[in-house]
Amino acid sequence: MNFSIQPVLEHENVILYPLQKDDFEAVHLAASNPEIWEQHPNKNRWQKEVFKNFFEGAIQSNGAFKVVDKTSNKVIGSTRFYDYNEAENSILIGYTFYDKAYWGKGVNHAVKSMMLDYIFQFVASVDFHIGAENIRSQVSINRLGVTKIGELEVTYFGEEPKMNFVYRLSNEDWLAFQAKN
Known part of the structure; x- marks a missing residue:
């Protein structure tokens, strides 16, 4: 892999910073509402002891971010790149959550x-x-043109294995989706 999966990424409203060990308290605060996790595979991640495991996995992934509201400089969630597959020229995005106050706001x-x-710029899918x-x-991921x-x-x-749905987006489909929207 000749690219970073932990760059700083900036939008007009939010900025993604590489997750650091000293971000635990701020990220946990964003994750501490049980409603955030009620549909997630591990419904207890809002609990500090359970969240510590989630956070440690994020740090070890070397692709995790803290999501920061640019207006308030408040940590509002986390997401990550993970499991780059050189043979398939693909990567995963996930483990995403946001403070409930930011739901439905386009974050x-x-x-x-x-x-x-x-x-x-680096992968095909x-x-x-x-x-x-x-x-x-x-519902949210379907709004991005995935299959x-x-x-x-x-x-x-x-954690224990949990059933997941797998969605894919190719570079070509992303470009076509953007052209339509």
């Missing part, structure tokens, strides 16, 4: 668009694992 679309614009029960994320390609049990870092 996820902005973040995913920045990430896709960046990573499609991006996959997303979305929990089978996570209807909010399924559901299957179902897969995914073992999250330090």
